[in-house]
Amino acid sequence: xxxxxxxxxxxxxxxxxxxxxxxxxxxxxxxxxxxxxxxxxxxxxxxxxxxxxxxxxxxxxxxxxxxxxxxxxxxxxxxxxxxxxxxxxxxxxxxxxxxxxxxxxxxxxxxxxxxxxxxxxxxxxxxxxxxxxxxxxxxxxxxxxxxxxxxxxxxxxxxxxxxxxxxxxxxxxxxxxxxxxxxxxxxxxxxxxxxxxxxxxxxxxxxxxxxxxxxxxxxxxxxxxxxxxxxxxxxxxxxxxxxxxxxxxxxxxxxxxxxxxxxxxxxxxxxxxxxxxxxxxxxxxxxxxxxxxxxxxxxxxxxxxxxxxxxxxxxxxxxxxxxxxxxxxxxxxxxxxxxx
Amino acid sequence: xxxxxxxxxxxxxxxxxxxxxxxxxxxxxxxxxxxxxxxxxxxxxxxxxxxxxxxxxxxxxxxxxxxxxxxxxxxxxxxxxxxxxxxxxxxxxxxxxxxxxxxxxxxxxxxxxxxxxxxxxxxxxxxxxxxxxxxxxxxxxxxxxxxxxxxxxxxxxxxxxxxxxxxxxxxxxxxxxxxxxxxxxxxxxxxxxxxxxxxxxxxxxxxxxxxxxxxxxxxxxxxxxxxxxxxxxxxxxxxxxxxxxxxxxxxxxxxxxxxxxxxxxxxxxxxxxxxxxxxxxxxxxxxxxxxxxxxxxxxxxxxxxxxxxxxxxxxxxxxxxxxxxxxxxxxxxxxxxxxx
DNA sequence: TCAAATTGGTATAACGATGTATCAGATGTC
DNA sequence: GACATCTGATACATCGTTATACCAATTTGA
Numbered sequence: 001x002x003x004x005x006x007x008x009x010x011x012x013x014x015x016x017x018x019x020x021x022x023x024x025x026x027x028x029x030x031x032x033x034x035x036x037x038x039x040x041x042x043x044x045x046x047x048x049x050x051x052x053x054x055x056x057x058x059x060x061x062x063x064x065x066x067x068x069x070x071x072x073x074x075x076x077x078x079x080x081x082x083x084x085x086x087x088x089x090x091x092x093x094x095x096x097x098x099x100x101x102x103x104x105x106x107x108x109x110x111x112x113x114x115x116x117x118x119x120x121x122x123x124x125x126x127x128x129x130x131x132x133x134x135x136x137x138x139x140x141x142x143x144x145x146x147x148x149x150x151x152x153x154x155x156x157x158x159x160x161x162x163x164x165x166x167x168x169x170x171x172x173x174x175x176x177x178x179x180x181x182x183x184x185x186x187x188x189x190x191x192x193x194x195x196x197x198x199x200x201x202x203x204x205x206x207x208x209x210x211x212x213x214x215x216x217x218x219x220x221x222x223x224x225x226x227x228x229x230x231x232x233x234x235x236x237x238x239x240x241x242x243x244x245x246x247x248x249x250x251x252x253x254x255x256x257x258x259x260x261x262x263x264x265x266x267x268x269x270x271x272x273x274x275x276x277x278x279x280x281x282x283x284x285x286x287x288x289x290x291x292x293x294x295x296x297x298x299x300x301x302x303x304x305x306x307x308x309x310x311x312x313x314x315x316x317x318x319x320x321x322x323x324x325x326x327x328x329x330x331x332x333x334x335x336x337x338x339x340x
Numbered sequence: 341x342x343x344x345x346x347x348x349x350x351x352x353x354x355x356x357x358x359x360x361x362x363x364x365x366x367x368x369x370x371x372x373x374x375x376x377x378x379x380x381x382x383x384x385x386x387x388x389x390x391x392x393x394x395x396x397x398x399x400x401x402x403x404x405x406x407x408x409x410x411x412x413x414x415x416x417x418x419x420x421x422x423x424x425x426x427x428x429x430x431x432x433x434x435x436x437x438x439x440x441x442x443x444x445x446x447x448x449x450x451x452x453x454x455x456x457x458x459x460x461x462x463x464x465x466x467x468x469x470x471x472x473x474x475x476x477x478x479x480x481x482x483x484x485x486x487x488x489x490x491x492x493x494x495x496x497x498x499x500x501x502x503x504x505x506x507x508x509x510x511x512x513x514x515x516x517x518x519x520x521x522x523x524x525x526x527x528x529x530x531x532x533x534x535x536x537x538x539x540x541x542x543x544x545x546x547x548x549x550x551x552x553x554x555x556x557x558x559x560x561x562x563x564x565x566x567x568x569x570x571x572x573x574x575x576x577x578x579x580x581x582x583x584x585x586x587x588x589x590x591x592x593x594x595x596x597x598x599x600x601x602x603x604x605x606x607x608x609x610x611x612x613x614x615x616x617x618x619x620x621x622x623x624x625x626x627x628x629x630x631x632x633x634x635x636x637x638x639x640x641x642x643x644x645x646x647x648x649x650x651x652x653x654x655x656x657x658x659x660x661x662x663x664x665x666x667x668x669x670x671x672x673x674x675x676x677x678x679x680x
Numbered sequence: 681t682c683a684a685a686t687t688g689g690t691a692t693a694a695c696g697a698t699g700t701a702t703c704a705g706a707t708g709t710c
Numbered sequence: 711g712a713c714a715t716c717t718g719a720t721a722c723a724t725c726g727t728t729a730t731a732c733c734a735a736t737t738t739g740a
Binding site: 681682683684685686687688689690691692693694695696697698699700701702703704705706707708709710 | 711712713714715716717718719720721722723724725726727728729730731732733734735736737738739740
């Protein structure tokens with residue numbers, strides 16, 4: 001098997017110098033039509049593709065983008081990835097996804113390796129409890145970076161996210177307006193990231209109507225954990241009639257949990273999720289939720305990074321998109337109201 | 341803001357030559373303890389990380405691995421990615437995921453960009469209808485490659501997959517043994533990949549017992565599509581009492597579809613899935629399925645690639661793991677048997 | 681018709697690391 | 711004390727591109 005073809009091979013096959021071949025390959029300089037054709041033919045024949053490392057090293061441009069995320073399995077994130085890839089790929093970038101699984105140590109190793117290979121830019125959902133050194137690492141290596149979803153106050157990075165607090169407040173008000181007076185908040189891994197903002201919104205909404213006390217219950221962001229957490233929450237506080245969930249995965253788990261103990265979501269207990277993942281609409285019963293279009297969000301995110309790469313000296317900016325309340329069948333007035 | 345630190349900077353801060361600094365950084369050569377310490381201190385202080393491009397170009401070793409997959413959103417695949425990353429990251433590699441979304445054109449662009457950036461190896465679930473040129477591209481550039489799940493007969497690549505035909509035959513026999521005589525096969529995108537092998541297993545099982553006719557119904561591999569396809573299938577063939585599904589996503593969709601029209605999965609119609617994704621166990625009712633541990637499968641896959649990279653001249657090999665039948669609540673004897 | 685401008689191509693120095701050859705000085709051996 | 715050996719560091723060529731400076735041949739202009 002032949003060695004991997006290089007520019008030198010192409011040049012010698014075409015009978016020109018490497019310099020000429022290089023100019024033809026990237027459409028620069030002034031080369032006559034027939035030499036150009038000879039070079040292109042040689043390249044085609046050898047299946048030549050330029051070595052991006054060498055090119056990037058010399059020219060300083062790099063079209064390799066990383067998307068470092070905390071959780072690749074989440075279907076909302078999967079849709080975001082689609083949006084990001086679509087935009088960046090049409091702009092000529094290659095997107096590679098790194099899954100930190102929300103582990104800051106794993107994240108550190110991944111980002112170090114990422115920097116070593118000198119990629120062109122980073123989209124980043126920081127893992128829970130990301131230490132400052134990791135931020136400084138990115139800064140020190142001048143990596144064009146846009147954070148996503150989880151905003152790092154302490155760092156000067158561009159940011160794209162969701163109006164979490166405002167949306168959660170809206171969801172909470174909606175439940176209270178239906179007549180609920182014991183509204184719990186369920187889900188979220190840790191004292192980190194979007195959960196903080198969503199809980200702030202939840203608290204703010206409750207504070208605005210003095211007759212409901214906040215009640216917050218933690219749970220990892222997946223269905224299994226949501227199911228278990230709902231059971232535990234209900235055991236501890238059987239009087240709860242409504243639950244604001246940190247995400248749809250938890251909400252669907254909670255829905256399954258309620259059904260397991262003979263309660264009907266949307267009648268005995270109201271549930272509201274966040275994200276509007278594909279499962280939300282086909283769940284039984286269909287889940288009420290705060291919807292953000294993850295595909296468009298991904299495009300927005302990618303666009304922000306491209307702008308940063310194109311104009312490295314522009315001031316950093318923060319973009320926050322609003323969520324829309326989607327009412328399906330897990331939200332209804334509490335039972336005592338329905339009896340009236 | 342300072343420029344990105346390079347070896348030269350480290351060397352000058354430490355008061356040594358670049359050559360010395362290089363040797364210290366990679367623990368080669370013979371360097372005295374105190375110079376070593378000086379260099380390391382300088383590197384630490386500057387947050388120096390070597391430029392992997394330059395290193396790889398010169399030394400020829402590259403610890404960047406790509407995982408090109410057809411569908412990142414599928415939770416089975418997400419678990420595979422975890423297994424792959426865990427193994428490769430402890431071996432010092434960086435894993436980047438590329439999502440072709442089963443589009444051969446997108447895949448071609450991604451793999452071209454991947455080759456350009458000269459990564460060290462590729463794990464690959466070929467997109468549906470992958471043209472031969474894509475294979476030849478990888479061959480021409482001598483990319484160490486292991487295919488996953490979808491076996492390419494025509495190419496000499498290592499392969500890791502599942503005993504699809506055998507497992508599906510086992511599932512089909514199980515349903516027939518329960519007494520079912522109208523057993524459909526549901527799901528699969530196209531005339532491509534694992535679907536072919538699974539259907540072959542289904543057909544073989546039915547052929548071994550002459551009293552059941554094959555009935556095959558296509559559907560994309562997601563819940564929404566599975567739901568719709570189940571409705572259409574039932575409308576066309578209301579007498580069906582059992583369905584072998586191409587995957588759990590379709591099976592769960594089918595389950596939801598049946599419930600939507602008032603049928604009870606596991607009583608009126610038996611369903612059996614494939615993959616044992618997390619949702620399968622907590623679905624209502626819990627789904628019977630063919631289980632393969634995706635995490636371990638991912639590790640196996642990664643190990644195969646490492647072996648290929650380490651020993652480029654060893655003969656190519658194919659690994660196929662067997663699936664285990666998990667009986668939950670969507671499989672039971674058909675109703676007429678239950679009445680007896 | 682001779683200088684000036686244009687065309688089409690090449691030689692060569694980077695980019696940031698690595699690895700080998702080399703070398704000066706310290707140590708050891710008999 | 712002469713010669714071999716070892717130690718610790720350095721110079722330099724190299725990896726595969728790109729960008730610039732340059733040059734010879736051709737065309738243009740007055």
